[in-house]
Amino acid sequence: SQTIHQWPATLVQPVGSPLSLECTVEGTSNPNLYWYRQAAGRGLQLLFYSVGIGQISSEVPQNLSASRPQDRQFILSSKKLLLSDSGFYLCASTPRASSSYNEQFFGPGTRLTVL
Amino acid sequence: LAKTTQPISMDSYEGQEVNITCSHNNIATNDYITWYQQFPSQGPRFIIQGYKTKVTNEVASLFIPADRKSSTLSLPRVSLSDTAVYYCLVAITGGGNKLTFGTGTQLKVEL
Numbered sequence: 001s002q003t004i005h006q007w008p009a010t011l012v013q014p015v016g017s018p019l020s021l022e023c024t025v026e027g028t029s030n031p032n033l034y035w036y037r038q039a040a041g042r043g044l045q046l047l048f049y050s051v052g053i054g055q056i057s058s059e060v061p062q063n064l065s066a067s068r069p070q071d072r073q074f075i076l077s078s079k080k081l082l083l084s085d086s087g088f089y090l091c092a093s094t095p096r097a098s099s100s101y102n103e104q105f106f107g108p109g110t111r112l113t114v115l
Numbered sequence: 116l117a118k119t120t121q122p123i124s125m126d127s128y129e130g131q132e133v134n135i136t137c138s139h140n141n142i143a144t145n146d147y148i149t150w151y152q153q154f155p156s157q158g159p160r161f162i163i164q165g166y167k168t169k170v171t172n173e174v175a176s177l178f179i180p181a182d183r184k185s186s187t188l189s190l191p192r193v194s195l196s197d198t199a200v201y202y203c204l205v206a207i208t209g210g211g212n213k214l215t216f217g218t219g220t221q222l223k224v225e226l
Contacts, residue, residue, distance in 0.1 A: 004158075036216075043202070044159070044216035059213075090158045100208050102149045106158025 002027040004107030006091050012113045019064075019078040021110050023091030026072070033074040034092040034104065035066055044090065050074060051096070086114045119203045124221040133190045135220050137203030140184050148179060148186045151202040151216070159202060159216065163188070190222075198224045 003026040013019060025031055032051050036044040046059045048066035056066050063082060067075045074091055091107040120138040127133045139148065147166050151159040163170055165177040165186070176189040190197055200219040206212050 043218040103161040
């Protein structure tokens with residue numbers, strides 16, 4: 001099965017500062033990758049997904065961006081953080097090949113607090 | 116993607132069977148029903164998936180009536196460690212799908 005690594009685990013950043021969250025995947029090649037954000041007590045909001053290197057689709061307009069420089073590396077960035085960017089950020093992976101299951105593998109997440 | 120509706124919260128006691136029902140009136144012919152579990156400060160984890168009738172695995176059972184407009188996740192003999200948020204999703208199968216997670220059902224299991 002796949003293993004998703006995310007870092008850092010927690011992060012406290014001031015408003016207006018930049019952001020870089022990294023996600024790497026083991027145990028699969030050519031996966032689809034996803035970034036989600038979860039506000040306190042809320043469901044998961046899909047932010048970005050990628051079907052391959054350099055291919056990024058944005059689900060929600062915002063001051064965040066994503067990049068996929070390598071097959072199993074997915075990066076979430078911001079040039080200037082807002083208070084509303086606080087939340088729990090999750091990276092997920094799913095095999096590209098046809099599967100009979102809608103199973104996404106999630107990383108441990110990054111808890112971001114913007115002050 | 117079909118919209119789902121499920122209770123915001125449920126309470127239970129250890130050893131009881133818990134049934135969480137999800138409504139998905141607009142489910143499409145090619146949609147499957149998938150359930151995830153999420154513990155605090157962790158990512159969701161796939162539990163079970165089905166198309167119709169009944170599916171059972173080592174964790175749960177999923178009951179789907181003939182019209183497929185609802186589904187019920189059944190957790191037998193819950194324990195404290197089953198306290199979590201449970202999400203019901205409907206989507207076509209296939210690697211790489213975009214899944215829509217709602218707010219889920221917060222299950223609290225007590226002694």
